[in-house]
Amino acid sequence: MNRHLISAADLSRDDALLILDTAEELSRVADQSVKKLPTLRGRTVVNLFFEDSTRTRISFEAAAKRLSADVINFSAKGSSVSKGESLKDTALTLEAMGADGVVIRHGASGAPHRLAQWVRGSVVNAGDGTHEHPTQALLDAFTMRRRLGNLEGRRVTIVGDVLHSRVARSNVLLLATLGAQVTLVAPPTLFPVAIGTWPCEISYDLDAVLPKSDVVMMLRVQQERMNAAYFPTVREYSRRYGLDAERMARLPDDAIVMHPGPMNRGVEIAAEVADSVRSTIVEQVANGVSARMAVLYLLLGGSEPAIGKEVSA
Amino acid sequence: MTAYLIRDARVLGGEPTGILVRDGVIAAVGANLDGGDAEVVDATGLIALPGLVDLHTHLREPGREDAETVESGTKAAAMGGFTAVHAMANTDPVADTAGVVEQVWRLGREAGYCDVHPVGAVTNGIRGETLAELGAMADSAARVRVFSDDGHCVSDAVIMRRALEYVKAFDGVVAQHAQEPRLTEGAQMNEGEMSAALGMTGWPAVAEEAIIARDVLLTEHVGSRLHVCHVSTAGSVEIIRWAKSKGIQVTAEVTPHHLLLNDTRAGSYDPIFKVNPPLRTPDDVTALRHALADGTIDCVATDHAPHPVEAKETEWAVAAMGMIGLETALHVVQEAMIETDLLDWAGVADRMAYAPARIGRLSGQGRPIEAGAPANITLYDPSPRRAVDPAAMTSKSRNTPFAGLSLPGRVVATFLRGRPTVLEGKLQ
Ligand SMILES: [Zn+2]
Numbered sequence: 001m002n003r004h005l006i007s008a009a010d011l012s013r014d015d016a017l018l019i020l021d022t023a024e025e026l027s028r029v030a031d032q033s034v035k036k037l038p039t040l041r042g043r044t045v046v047n048l049f050f051e052d053s054t055r056t057r058i059s060f061e062a063a064a065k066r067l068s069a070d071v072i073n074f075s076a077k078g079s080s081v082s083k084g085e086s087l088k089d090t091a092l093t094l095e096a097m098g099a100d101g102v103v104i105r106h107g108a109s110g111a112p113h114r115l116a117q118w119v120r121g122s123v124v125n126a127g128d129g130t131h132e133h134p135t136q137a138l139l140d141a142f143t144m145r146r147r148l149g150n151l152e153g154r155r156v157t158i159v160g161d162v163l164h165s166r167v168a169r170s171n172v173l174l175l176a177t178l179g180a181q182v183t184l185v186a187p188p189t190l191f192p193v194a195i196g197t198w199p200c201e202i203s204y205d206l207d208a209v210l211p212k213s214d215v216v217m218m219l220r221v222q223q224e225r226m227n228a229a230y231f232p233t234v235r236e237y238s239r240r241y242g243l244d245a246e247r248m249a250r251l252p253d254d255a256i257v258m259h260p261g262p263m264n265r266g267v268e269i270a271a272e273v274a275d276s277v278r279s280t281i282v283e284q285v286a287n288g289v290s291a292r293m294a295v296l297y298l299l300l301g302g303s304e305p306a307i308g309k310e311v312s313a
Numbered sequence: 314m315t316a317y318l319i320r321d322a323r324v325l326g327g328e329p330t331g332i333l334v335r336d337g338v339i340a341a342v343g344a345n346l347d348g349g350d351a352e353v354v355d356a357t358g359l360i361a362l363p364g365l366v367d368l369h370t371h372l373r374e375p376g377r378e379d380a381e382t383v384e385s386g387t388k389a390a391a392m393g394g395f396t397a398v399h400a401m402a403n404t405d406p407v408a409d410t411a412g413v414v415e416q417v418w419r420l421g422r423e424a425g426y427c428d429v430h431p432v433g434a435v436t437n438g439i440r441g442e443t444l445a446e447l448g449a450m451a452d453s454a455a456r457v458r459v460f461s462d463d464g465h466c467v468s469d470a471v472i473m474r475r476a477l478e479y480v481k482a483f484d485g486v487v488a489q490h491a492q493e494p495r496l497t498e499g500a501q502m503n504e505g506e507m508s509a510a511l512g513m514t515g516w517p518a519v520a521e522e523a524i525i526a527r528d529v530l531l532t533e534h535v536g537s538r539l540h541v542c543h544v545s546t547a548g549s550v551e552i553i554r555w556a557k558s559k560g561i562q563v564t565a566e567v568t569p570h571h572l573l574l575n576d577t578r579a580g581s582y583d584p585i586f587k588v589n590p591p592l593r594t595p596d597d598v599t600a601l602r603h604a605l606a607d608g609t610i611d612c613v614a615t616d617h618a619p620h621p622v623e624a625k626e627t628e629w630a631v632a633a634m635g636m637i638g639l640e641t642a643l644h645v646v647q648e649a650m651i652e653t654d655l656l657d658w659a660g661v662a663d664r665m666a667y668a669p670a671r672i673g674r675l676s677g678q679g680r681p682i683e684a685g686a687p688a689n690i691t692l693y694d695p696s697p698r699r700a701v702d703p704a705a706m707t708s709k710s711r712n713t714p715f716a717g718l719s720l721p722g723r724v725v726a727t728f729l730r731g732r733p734t735v736l737e738g739k740l741q
Contacts, residue, residue, distance in 0.1 A: 088626050108630035109501075109512040110582030117583075129630065131512030169512060192509030193517070 004123040005295055006112045008134040008173035016141070016177055023142050023287075023294035029066060030290065040069035043100040043300050048090070048115075049126075050076040050106040055261065055285070056126050060103045060135075063292035069300070072097070087111060091118035101300050104128070122299040130164045136260055137170035139291035141178060143280050144215055146287070147256050152179040157209050159185045159241055160219025160268055161230075163192050167260045168219060172200050183209050187241065189230045206241055210250040217258040218243050218268045234267055244270040248278065256280050316340075317731070318348030322356035322692060324682050326658030332361060334688040337731035341684050354736075356692050359725055360658055363666040364396025364689030365643065366679050368459065368488070368566055369542060369614035371635070372398070372429070374420065375413070376405025381619035381709045383420035386639070387427040389617070389708035391734035393639040394691035394724040397428040397670070397678040398617075402439065403464040409434035409445035411453035418455035426734045430673060433457040435476045435487060439465050444475060451483040458674040461488035463542055464589075466524055468494050473528060477537035484674060486564075488540040489528055491549070492590065496520035501630060503576040503591045511579060513629065516591045518546040525549050529556035529563050540672055541565040543616050545590040547600035554609045564672050566614035567601050569638050569645035570714055574598075578714070584625050584632030585714050588618070605664060606655040612668040615642045619710030636714045640706055644720040647695060652721065677730075688731035694723045707740060 001015045011019070029035055045064040049057050057073065064071045074094075087106075094102055099121045104112050109129030116123040127133040144151055156175055162168045162184050175182050182200035184191070195202055203209050210216065221237060231237045243257065251257075257269075257278045265271045274281055316336075321329040324342065331346040332339060367390065373381040381389075383400070390398050400417050402408035408417060414431035421429025433450035437443050439462040450457040460480060467473045467489060476487050497520045502508050504515020525541055529552065532539040541553065544565045556563045570588060575595045578586040586592060604610040618635025625632050638645075646665065650656040656664065662681075670679020680686040698721045703711040727735040734741055 086623065086626065087628055106628065108628040110630075111628040113582040114628050129512055130514075164512075166512060169510075193504055193515065194506040194509040197506045197509070 001298060003299065004112070004116050005134050005299060006116060006123060006125045007132050008137045008170040008177070011174065011177060013177050016174060019138055019291070019294045019298060020142055020145060022298060023138070023290040026293045026297065027287070027290035030286070036066050036068060038068045039297055040064065040067040040300055043069045044098060045069045045071050045101040045103060045296065046094055046097070046099040047071065047073045048094070048102055048104045049074070050104070050111070051127070053105055053127065056105060059285070059288040060126060060292050062289045063296055066289070067293055067297055069296065087114060088118055091115050094121070095119055101296060124295060124299065127166055129166070131166050132170045133166040134170045134174070135288070135292050135295055136167050137174040138295065139284060139288040140171055140217065140258060140260070141174055142291050143258065143284050143287045144256070146283070147280060148214060148254070151175065154180045154214045155183065155212055156180050156215040156217065157183045157185060157213040158217045158219065159206060159243070161190045161221060161225055162186050162195070163190045164222065164225070165219050171217065172198055176200065183213070185209055185241065187231050187237070207247065207250065210247060211252065213251060214255050215258060216243060216251065216255065220260070220262065221264055221268050238267050242268050242270065243273050245272050248273050248276065251278070258284060260284070316348065316351035317354055317728070317733070318346060318351040319354045319356050319361065319690070319692065322359055322361035324361045325662050326360050329357070332682060332690065334690070334728060334731045337688055339682060339684055339686050339688050342682060354692070354726065358696065359692045359694050361682055362394065362658065362662050362691045362693060363679060363682055364691055364727065364729065365394045365665045366669040366673070366675065367395050367398040367615050367617070367639065368540070368612060368669040368673060369463070370398040370400055370617045370639065371403070371619065372400045372417070373619055374404065375416065380621050383417060383429060384424040384426070385707070385709040386617070386619070387421060387424050387429060388740055389639045389706065390427040391727045391729070392707045392724060392740060393641070394643050394693060394727050395427055395639060396689040396691070396727065396729045397430060397675060399430045399432050399459055399673055401463045402432045402434040402461060407434050407438050408432065409437050409439070411446065411449040414450050414455040414457050415453050427729060428678060430459070430675065431455045431457055432459045432461050432463070432488065435460045435462045435467050436472060441465060441467055441469055441472060444472065444479065447476070447479055447485065448483065451485060458483070458485050459488050459540070460485055461490065461542065463488065463490045466490050466492040466494060468524070470527060470531065474531050474535060477532055477539065478535045481537050486538045486540045486672060488542050489524065490542050491521045491524035491528065493520040493523050501587070502579045503593050505576065505594060507576045507579055511582070513579070518548050518593070521546055521590055522548040522552055525552050529553070529561050532563060533559065533561045538562045543568050543571065543590055543614070544601065544610055545571050545593050545597065547597050550600050550604040550609055554604070557609065564611040565609070566612050567605055567610045568616045569613060569642045570636055571601055572598065572605070572649040573645050574714060582629050584627065584629045585636070585712060585716070587629060587632050587634050588636050589634040602649055602653065602655055605650065606660070611672065612664050613642060613646055614669065615639050619708055620712050622711060625712050636712055637706065637708050637710050640708065641701060641713060641715050641720065643693060643724065644722045645715065647722045648720055651695070688728050690728040691724060692726040694725050695721060697721070697723050
């Protein structure tokens, strides 16, 4: 496995399966009364968040702490970063602090690549611009495996703003690696022009794809797309590409509905769908911690076995 | 003034011959010349080219002297074999008045390494709104003939039409940075397979091609002269080819980096490869090379764009656009055009000296190496190959995308009106 996790494309099939299997093992920790393992004791993980994302930061923080790592939260807001300090200078500071792992969330695509050139520790991409969010894809795959078993040949439909979605990019890459059949659904304006080169099918017609889907993943519609002529109105988007109860009824019986959050209820997903038994949205949050524990454990090479000892203190 | 007898030079790659330089002009060309007291320069194995002319150089002075000055930029130009450069207008203040263009012109004269021909802004402050005093700049000591808002597109069709019409009065040319602004808001790199994978906002080829198509039609309509800066796409080549076939007075340039590099370089997210227009696809690179070979694209221009280190040591999105090119241009052209048999050395002389001088209406530059011509000569050894070393650049800036790349050739000497600015590979 690579030293960093920057793109889902960095993962071979064996890497991905190892992470998912490890996540499965580690998830048992969550069921124990003491939710902590000693495996990363003495290691330092820095959460470097240049964008507000409380949910992702908390998820990584919980993952690192359950592995007994020291966690430093470095938020760009109100820090030297917002006063014009460069990413490079921040990287040098992290080096001086001896960070073993850096979890970075950044508004610019490729910022984790740049950071990885300047630090010795492992870099984990927690979402970069409109590029990738590989741990989201891992937790999504983990969630699908738990509900559906092996993903080989499973039909996964991802609906929404593919052009700007780091979740879609990472999911397409990881799911292709795992042998799933991915179909992306969006209005043509929200696909990249070169979408034909991606390892997936595309469709403009959600209703035609739904009956052939084992998984439907709804992407959030960002506020800023709504005023940039990507679609005429939010109502029209919702009518053509939103998942409501009527559409959900066209899914096969055991199909699941996913959303990476945060949701726009009533836009891309109806409340009754989000709260239905098909929905995995709450599980995804819990699974995120397990998937991120597995990534941190495998990248930071804990000398202890992942499972087996509990923290005594 | 010292006289020089250049011995056994292969003029435009031909048979070895002598070139006698005296009083700033070429006194004679031929075998067995009697140089008298002239200093002998042994040019065995070297190719003699007319001094190179760059239509597109950012010298950054006034305003960004931390990145480049007229002096440092013209030294770099001399080291690259150039004897004339056109200094782009997007300085601070903008070169949109006779005062600023005369200042830049004078700084070039004082430095003395290379002729500096200021480009005048088309519009005040390169804001695209109101015409700058084009006539005053043309009539100034700098004798401006090339006008450009480079860095920005003259996107307003009426302003572009008026500029094209107005410069006819003094045989000027409007050099357009062709970029439809609305189609390129926030654009980071070529729009295509790479931008889709990398999650970066695309700069579509059509944003360049649409402006070129409009501008050649405007040029035909008003009977003026258009020059297209840094052509980067196969589609642009097609439009220019069509326009030339109709007799429209359009000329075009291509940069060395667009002749050699493609958009897969962005995969590193290293903004050393961030440039405007962006690096395009391998198919575009092939089309540009063939267009330069067949003359659809008239010349090579560097778009030398110096930036300080901190402007590039950042995440891609916030990095400055542009790359330096004066000191690597001839090497890249050798690699892309000579080594591929697309051009011979006579072709290189045309694309890098005669044609740009003609487009810029320079009388004392871009002349064949023959008796009576001003002695602007570059001696070039095409045989050695070496890795490009940014630290060895004469430019104040280091942002070369060719760092570490093995390129052929070495500029051994540059003569500016008979005076060596570079000799034995060293700045004089
Ligand atoms: Zn330009």
